[in-house]
Amino acid sequence: MQLTDMKKGAVGRVTAISGADPLIEAKLREIGFAEDDPVELAHLGPLARTPICVRLNRTLIALRAEEACAIEVELDQ
Amino acid sequence: MNAAVTDTAPTRIALVGAPNCGKSTLFNGLTGGRAKVANYPGATVETRHGRFTTPAGRNVDLIDLPGFYGMSPRSLDERLALDTVLGKLDTAPELILALVDAATLRTHLQSVLQLRAIGAPMIVVLNMFDLATRDGLEIDIHRLEKELGLPVVTANATRKAGREALLAKLDAALGQKEFAMPPSGHFPAPEDVREHQVEARRIASAAITYEPPFNRATRAIDRVVLHPIAGPFILAALLFTMFQMVYTWSAGPVDMLDAGAGALGDFIAAHLPPGWLHDLLVDGVIAGVGSVIVFLPQIIILFTFILILEASGYMARAAFLMDEIMHRFGLNGRAFIPLLSSFACAIPGIMASRVIENDRDRLTTILIAPLMTCSARLPVYALIIGAFIPAEKVGLFNLQGLVLFALYITGIISAVLIAFIFKRTIAKARSQPLIMELPTYKLPNAKDFFISLWIRASAFLKRAGTVILTTSVILWFLAAYPASATSLKESYAGRLGSLLEPLLAPIGFNLEIAIALVPGMAAREVAVGALGTVYAVHGATENSSGLAETLQSAWSLPTALAFLAWYVFAPQCFATLATIRRETGSWKWAGFALGYLFALAYAAAGLTFWTSRAAGL
Numbered sequence: 131m132q133l134t135d136m137k138k139g140a141v142g143r144v145t146a147i148s149g150a151d152p153l154i155e156a157k158l159r160e161i162g163f164a165e166d167d168p169v170e171l172a173h174l175g176p177l178a179r180t181p182i183c184v185r186l187n188r189t190l191i192a193l194r195a196e197e198a199c200a201i202e203v204e205l206d207q
Numbered sequence: 208m209n210a211a212v213t214d215t216a217p218t219r220i221a222l223v224g225a226p227n228c229g230k231s232t233l234f235n236g237l238t239g240g241r242a243k244v245a246n247y248p249g250a251t252v253e254t255r256h257g258r259f260t261t262p263a264g265r266n267v268d269l270i271d272l273p274g275f276y277g278m279s280p281r282s283l284d285e286r287l288a289l290d291t292v293l294g295k296l297d298t299a300p301e302l303i304l305a306l307v308d309a310a311t312l313r314t315h316l317q318s319v320l321q322l323r324a325i326g327a328p329m330i331v332v333l334n335m336f337d338l339a340t341r342d343g344l345e346i347d348i349h350r351l352e353k354e355l356g357l358p359v360v361t362a363n364a365t366r367k368a369g370r371e372a373l374l375a376k377l378d379a380a381l382g383q384k385e386f387a388m389p390p391s392g393h394f395p396a397p398e399d400v401r402e403h404q405v406e407a408r409r410i411a412s413a414a415i416t417y418e419p420p421f422n423r424a425t426r427a428i429d430r431v432v433l434h435p436i437a438g439p440f441i442l443a444a445l446l447f448t449m450f451q452m453v454y455t456w457s458a459g460p461v462d463m464l465d466a467g468a469g470a471l472g473d474f475i476a477a478h479l480p481p482g483w484l485h486d487l488l489v490d491g492v493i494a495g496v497g498s499v500i501v502f503l504p505q506i507i508i509l510f511t512f513i514l515i516l517e518a519s520g521y522m523a524r525a526a527f528l529m530d531e532i533m534h535r536f537g538l539n540g541r542a543f544i545p546l547l548s549s550f551a552c553a554i555p556g557i558m559a560s561r562v563i564e565n566d567r568d569r570l571t572t573i574l575i576a577p578l579m580t581c582s583a584r585l586p587v588y589a590l591i592i593g594a595f596i597p598a599e600k601v602g603l604f605n606l607q608g609l610v611l612f613a614l615y616i617t618g619i620i621s622a623v624l625i626a627f628i629f630k631r632t633i634a635k636a637r638s639q640p641l642i643m644e645l646p647t648y649k650l651p652n653a654k655d656f657f658i659s660l661w662i663r664a665s666a667f668l669k670r671a672g673t674v675i676l677t678t679s680v681i682l683w684f685l686a687a688y689p690a691s692a693t694s695l696k697e698s699y700a701g702r703l704g705s706l707l708e709p710l711l712a713p714i715g716f717n718l719e720i721a722i723a724l725v726p727g728m729a730a731r732e733v734a735v736g737a738l739g740t741v742y743a744v745h746g747a748t749e750n751s752s753g754l755a756e757t758l759q760s761a762w763s764l765p766t767a768l769a770f771l772a773w774y775v776f777a778p779q780c781f782a783t784l785a786t787i788r789r790e791t792g793s794w795k796w797a798g799f800a801l802g803y804l805f806a807l808a809y810a811a812a813g814l815t816f817w818t819s820r821a822a823g824l
Contacts, residue, residue: 153279154640156277156279157276157279157642158642159400159401160276160278160317160400161277161644162315167408172429173429173433175435176435180530181540183433183645185421187313188418189311189644190429190644190646191644191645192527193641194530194641
């Protein structure tokens with residue numbers, strides 16, 4: 131599933147970072163998204179399900195749904 | 208001490224790292240905060256330079272660069288940092304201090320690998336090591352050093368003792384010959400980013416022996432601050448408090464400065480024989496510069512709030528909360544901070560727009576920043592509202608306060624609508640990404656705070672001492688000469704005003720207003736003093752009841768309202784236009800801002816004048 135489909139508070143693992151724009155992919159990786167790393171959907175923006183705020187290891191990252199859908203996740207059981 | 212070493216030119220060292228890794232604190236700690244801001248010709252950006260001497264007596268020129276996460280730069284700030292590292296702007300630094308917040312080593316190690324790949328000579332600094340170990344993080348430094356093949360040193364930027372190991376390593380590194388090689392690199396291909404990431408994770412896993420879970424205090428605070436309902440309320444309450452403080456706390460100091468300027472004028476008047484020098488100093492320099500300096504307390508209070516919110520980590524949360532609504536109007540959540548600063552003064556606001564990644568988003572933000580009601584408009588609003596709007600109650604509220612609030616809101620709503628139009632016309636671009644880190648909450652560092660505040664306050668004073676001093680003198684001359692003039696109307700300023708009058712008559716402005724608008728171009732608040740001079744009210748200041756009474760009989764209510772509407776939009780400050788030119792790199796956009804703001808001001812004033820006339824006011 132995509133990162134944007136996660137429920138608030140859900141914890142999963144990044145399985146793939148893709149997307150058409152290689153620069154966005156580089157940006158996502160540089161700020162800390164990496165395959166096999168745990169990810170938690172920590173907060174949602176007040177207006178809609180964008181931007182979202184996720185916890186990656188020991189950092190919190192905010193990003194819009196447009197960019198977040200480039201990230202594939204697998205929910206922890 | 209080695210005398211031979213001290214004689215050589217200073218060694219250039221660049222400080223790089225992600226935002227919020229304690230870079231500025233280390234810079235201030237090493238250099239004592241004494242920094243020089245450097246401008247590169249052709250590039251509309253600045254970097255901070257500071258000097259210090261190592262224990263072995265080496266002179267160092269330390270360069271503080273904007274934060275970046277990696278070598279795929281997006282914003283102007285990030286590009287500047289990378290170009291400096293690569294030696295594209297100046298001679299390349301001889302050594303790079305790559306700062307990493309020890310608490311987030313796993314994430315930020317990849318930028319170190321990217322820098323290593325371009326061949327930059329560097330020392331890796333694990334900053335805020337004390338905080339990370341207090342949290343329970345355990346890092347095997349020797350293992351990290353071995354895996355990276357680079358010197359690694361731990362530091363605690365806030366304390367002198369925390370910087371000693373770094374200084375020792377610095378001397379050792381600079382003693383080696385191979386460190387004096389400039390990097391000869393290129394940007395990594397996006398495919399390389401993936402490779403660096405895998406390698407960084409491997410090294411981090413090898414070197415980090417224990418990693419505690421995410422900061423609990425931050426998690427608890429965010430549960431409230433980022434709550435979908437409570438969050439926006441807290442933000443609104445913070446902003447409301449901030450504006451209240453800007454006006455209530457500053458009242459005392461503003462009056463004192465005002466009285467001080469008056470006393471200085473009286474002193475000179477008493478000790479200098481009448482003549483042109485006397486008039487120049489009293490009516491030109493002290494009246495002109497004094498009327499601007501009185502805003503220093505407001506600027507200081509506003510920046511105190513902004514700097515504390517920024518250093519504590521809250522600002523990024525504000526951008527997160529505001530992003531979607533701003534995005535719908537074609538702006539970016541990051542534009543929130545520049546636009547907020549613009550309520551003090553558009554100049555720091557326009558400069559703060561550098562954090563916006565996309566050029567078009569940045570341009571839109573710069574163009575609408577002058578619509579935020581800056582503190583210089585306040586004396587004008589206060590004078591006109593005090594003179595024309597009765598202080599009666601409307602329900603729970605004071606009518607004067609409501610009008611003032613309406614003027615602020617008009618500015619904000621216009622800015623939003625104009626941004627919406629610009630994004631669909633002149634600044635058309637694909638929607639730009641927002642990917643930002645929300646830092647863990649921290650108590651702001653007092654030294655960093657005072658240094659940043661001083662940089663802002665001194666920039667404001669410098670403007671008062673240069674642009675405003677010059678224009679005050681010129682305008683004084685225009686108003687006082689030719690010597691044959693018996694009234695202001697016969698002076699050069701009066702003649703200029705007469706030229707403008709036919710243009711302004713359709714929107715309800717009389718000759719006196721036209722004359723006052725000429726000096727008002729230098730700085731908005733100068734118009735108040737100019738009105739005082741035009742109506743020959745002796746010693747008129749912004750709170751002068753004499754001037755207010757004169758205006759009451761000289762102006763109709765529609766004229767007064769039109770004047771307020773004019774001031775919501777009018778681009779009446781040359782310094783702002785000069786800043787727009789500098790930040791956009793061309794007079795084209797400064798000219799565009801001038802044109803569109805004047806057109807809006809003219810239309811708004813005209814509309815207000817004729818509708819209020821039709822309504823029988």
